[in-house]
Amino acid sequence: xxxxxxxxxxxxxxxxxxxxxxxxxxxxxxxxxxxxxxxxxxxxxxxxxxxxxxxxxxxxxxxxxxxxxxxxxxxxxxxxxxxxxxxxxxxxxxxxxxxxxxxxxxxxxxxxxx
Amino acid sequence: xxxxxxxxxxxxxxxxxxxxxxxxxxxxxxxxxxxxxxxxxxxxxxxxxxxxxxxxxxxxxxxxxxxxxxxxxxxxxxxxxxxxxxxxxxxxxxxxxxxxxxxxxxxxx
Numbered sequence: 001x002x003x004x005x006x007x008x009x010x011x012x013x014x015x016x017x018x019x020x021x022x023x024x025x026x027x028x029x030x031x032x033x034x035x036x037x038x039x040x041x042x043x044x045x046x047x048x049x050x051x052x053x054x055x056x057x058x059x060x061x062x063x064x065x066x067x068x069x070x071x072x073x074x075x076x077x078x079x080x081x082x083x084x085x086x087x088x089x090x091x092x093x094x095x096x097x098x099x100x101x102x103x104x105x106x107x108x109x110x111x112x113x114x
Numbered sequence: 115x116x117x118x119x120x121x122x123x124x125x126x127x128x129x130x131x132x133x134x135x136x137x138x139x140x141x142x143x144x145x146x147x148x149x150x151x152x153x154x155x156x157x158x159x160x161x162x163x164x165x166x167x168x169x170x171x172x173x174x175x176x177x178x179x180x181x182x183x184x185x186x187x188x189x190x191x192x193x194x195x196x197x198x199x200x201x202x203x204x205x206x207x208x209x210x211x212x213x214x215x216x217x218x219x220x221x222x223x
Contacts, residue, residue, distance in 0.1 A: 002156065010220040033210065043157070043202065051120030056210045090156050099204065099211030100145045100164070 003027060006106035014114055021109045025072055025092030031055070031075040031094045033103060034066055038087040044097040047072055050097040081086050081113045117141060118205055118214035126220040131191055135217040137203030138185045144206050145181055146186045151200040151216070193221045 003026035013019055025032050034046040036059075045058030049068035060066075063081075068074040078085060089112050092103035118139045127133055137146070145164045148222050149157035163179035163186060170177045174197075176189040186203055200216045 002158070004156075006179055035213075042215040045210050045212060058210065071117070093154070098144075099206035100162075102147045102159040102162050103211065104159070105149075107156050109153075110154075 002102050002104050002106060004091060004093050004106035006081055006109050008091075008109060009107065010110050010112075012112045012114060013081060015083060017081050017113075018109065019081065020113075021076040021078070021089055023074045023076070023093075023106060025074070025091075025093030026104050028095035029095050029104070030072065031097050032068055032072070033092045033094075034060075034074070034076050035090045035092065036087050037090060037108075039089075043090070044103065046076070048097070051089075055097050078111070083113050086111055086113045117212045118203055120201075120203055120214035120217050122217060124218050124220075125161070125182055126222065127193055129221055129223050131221075132191050133193055133219070134187055134189045135201055135219070136185070137214055138188050139205060140184065141205065142183050144183075146183070146206070147204045147211070148177055148186070148188055149202040149204060149213075151202060157172070157200075157202055164185075193219075194223045195223050198222050 005024040030051045033048045036044045046060040066076045088108045090108045092105045112113040145163045148160045151157040161177045166181045166183045168179045174191045202216045204211045204213045
């Protein structure tokens with residue numbers, strides 16, 4: 001157990017729907033990062049939050065949004081889902097902002113859009 | 115286009131053999147990390163290298179950071195089936211980290 005908790009572990013939904021993925025960071029970590037991993041794209045950085053504020057944005061689609069709450073947990077919202085959104089979605093956390101000393105990853109949410 | 119290029123993409127070897135995988139970039143990073151990922155799990159941090167030319171050893175694994183802090187290598191001595199997995203390098207920027215596509219290693223008993 002890495003200390004980063006992601007729910008749900010698996011999610012199957014239809015095209016056009018909206019889903020919410022949840023992440024609780026490791027105790028003491030203030031930064032949360034979201035990554036998408038697909039077979040042909042590898043790990044793609046989506047967005048980072050530090051202590052409730054957005055710090056960096058990567059290749060995140062406009063249909064996707066995220067937030068970090070006062071208790072530091074984070075949610076990634078995916079809407080108007082397409083087949084191509086099927087992927088593993090990982091949350092990672094770190095004490096400080098930036099990856100200088102590495103991240104702790106959760107076990108991921110496997111999203112299947114049918 | 116990947117910011118970090120890893121080679122080889124796939125590697126299949128017999129137990130007991132040695133191997134080296136590489137991570138190259140045209141960018142300079144403040145640090146570089148290596149992760150190992152097993153199927154259905156998130157990446158697990160193996161090591162962080164910060165100083166150009168730095169060498170770190172973790173049992174049978176040796177990590178090296180290039181002098182210019184643009185590239186790194188991972189050498190495994192006497193590989194074991196338990197070393198099987200996806201090895202990812204990642205370069206740290208100001209506020210995020212970018213990953214290579216990984217080297218998928220299979221060690222056959």
